[in-house]
Amino acid sequence: MRNIIHAAAFYSVYFAPRGRNRLLFLGEQISQRHLTFEDKLIGIIGDAGSGKSSLIKGMFPGLELVNDDDRFDSHKVMRITDYEDTINETTTFHLDMRFQTAFNQTHEIVSFVKDALEKDRRVVIEHFDQLYPALKINAGILIGIGEEIIVTRPGAFGPLPKDIFDIVHHSLKYRKMVHTAEDITAMLLEREYNMANRWRHSDVKRGFVLEFNEKPDIDLAELENDVLEIIGGHIDVAYFDEHHIKLGDFQPARCSGPRIHLTNTREIENFRMHKNFAYNRLNNTYALVGLVGQDVRDIENLNRPHIF
Numbered sequence: 001m002r003n004i005i006h007a008a009a010f011y012s013v014y015f016a017p018r019g020r021n022r023l024l025f026l027g028e029q030i031s032q033r034h035l036t037f038e039d040k041l042i043g044i045i046g047d048a049g050s051g052k053s054s055l056i057k058g059m060f061p062g063l064e065l066v067n068d069d070d071r072f073d074s075h076k077v078m079r080i081t082d083y084e085d086t087i088n089e090t091t092t093f094h095l096d097m098r099f100q101t102a103f104n105q106t107h108e109i110v111s112f113v114k115d116a117l118e119k120d121r122r123v124v125i126e127h128f129d130q131l132y133p134a135l136k137i138n139a140g141i142l143i144g145i146g147e148e149i150i151v152t153r154p155g156a157f158g159p160l161p162k163d164i165f166d167i168v169h170h171s172l173k174y175r176k177m178v179h180t181a182e183d184i185t186a187m188l189l190e191r192e193y194n195m196a197n198r199w200r201h202s203d204v205k206r207g208f209v210l211e212f213n214e215k216p217d218i219d220l221a222e223l224e225n226d227v228l229e230i231i232g233g234h235i236d237v238a239y240f241d242e243h244h245i246k247l248g249d250f251q252p253a254r255c256s257g258p259r260i261h262l263t264n265t266r267e268i269e270n271f272r273m274h275k276n277f278a279y280n281r282l283n284n285t286y287a288l289v290g291l292v293g294q295d296v297r298d299i300e301n302l303n304r305p306h307i308f
Contacts, residue, residue, distance in 0.1 A: 012151040015203035016051065018179040019256030020242075022201075023051045026149065027058020034141060034151050035059070040117055043128030043139030045164045047172050048098075049259050050145040052126055056094070060124065065094050090121065097127035106134045113137075129161035147171035147206070174206050176262045177292040180237055181271050182208040183245060183261075184230050185223070185290055187253040192226065193218060199288070207291035215277055215286040224273035227290075234266040269293055 012034065017023050035042075046052050053065060093116055100109055113135060116123050125131060128139055142161060144150040146168025152159055182201075185208075190196040195216065202209035235248035239259055244252035247265075255261075262268065269292055277286040 010153065014149040014151070015205075016145055016147060016149045016175055017203070017257075018051075018175065018182070018260050019201065020051075020054050021256060023054035023257070024058035027055040028061075030055075030143070030149070030151055031059040034153075039140040040120065040122045041113070041137065041139045042122065042124040043132075043142045043161055044124065044126045044145070045129050045142065045161055046126075046145035046168050049176070049261075050168070050172055051257070051260055052145055055143070055145060055149070056124060056126070060092060063092055063094055063124070066096050066099060092122040092124065095123065095125045095131075097125065097130040101130070106131075110134050129165040132161045144168040145172075147175045173262075173267070174293055176260060177268045177271075178206065178208050178290075179257060179260050180262045180265065181227065181231070181268055181290055181292060182210075183253055183255050184227050184247065184265070185210070185273075185288075187247065187250065188223065188226050188230075189218075190254075193223075200285075202287070204289060204291075206293045207289055210288040211280070211283075211285040212277075212288070213285060216288075218288075220273055220275050220277070220288065224271075224275075227273070228271060231265040231268050231271055234264055236264050237261045238263070 014026060014030070017026055044052050044056060056063065056065065095109070095113075097109070109131065113123050113125070113131070114137075117137075125139075128142070132138065138154045138160070140153065142150075142152050142154055142159070142164050144152075144164035144167060148168075148171065150164060150167065152164070154160075189199075189210075193216075198216075199210040199212050202211055230247070233248070235250075236246075238246045239261075240246045240252045242258065243254060243256070245255045245258045245261060246252050271290065271292050274289040274291070278289055279286055
C-alpha cells in the first residue's frame, strides 16, 4: 500500500489483486483500516469484471448482494419500492445501479437511499458514479477498483465519483492484460516445466511476480518466447468455472480469478519478461517478473509513486 496526499483529499492506494481469495482478504483489510461506524453511504466504483463483488463480500461478510457472478435476486431489486418492513429489519443494504435502473426509476432509488440514511441505515452502492448526479450526496467513503484500488474519503472539495471512475475505467485493461499473461505463464510452467504449485503470487505495477524459494533452472528468454507465441496466436480467453479459464484449444487452466481477464490475447500490449530472476534479500526469494504496457527500464523502481 502507498498513501498519497493530493490537494485536500487523502488517498490510500492498493494493488488490485486478481485472485478471489486475495480480493476477499483485501476487502477485510480495507474495512478494518478505513471504515467507521459513522460511514453510512459507501460508494463502490468500477467496471464489470473488476472484482467489486468479491471486495464487497470481504468488507461486509454476510451481506447479501442484489447480484453476484452466479445469481440475480429480483426480489432484492424490487424491494426499494416496498421497503417499509425491510428497512426496519435490515442494517445494511446493497444496490447495484446497473441492475437497479432496469427495474426502478432513478427518483425511486434516490428516495430509498435518502430514507435509509435518515433511518441511520448503511447503504453500499456499486456504480455509485451513476447515482451521484441525481442523489447529490457524496459517499462517506469512495472505493474505486481498476488496475489499483483507490480508497478515499471525500471532503467539501471532492473528489467526485466521476473522477475516481475516470481513473479506474482507464486502468482496468492493464490489470486484465497482466492477469491473462500471468495465467499463460503459469500454465506453461505447470505443463512444460513440471513446476506446479512451486511459487507464490505477488504484484508489481503493470506486471506480475511469481516468487520461488529456490532459483528455478529456467531460461527466461525461452519462456518469454513461449508466452509471446501464445499471445501472438490471438487466442480467445473465456471463463470456464470458478477455478479455471479456457485458453483457446488448450485444456482448462487453473486460475483463482477467472472473471478478471481479457477476451482475446491480442489485447495484451507489449508483454515482456525480465531476463533474470530478481533476488529479494528481505525474504530470500527469487522473483520471475512479467510486465505489460509501457517499457520501463528501472526494475528496482517499478513501484515508484505517481500522482493521478
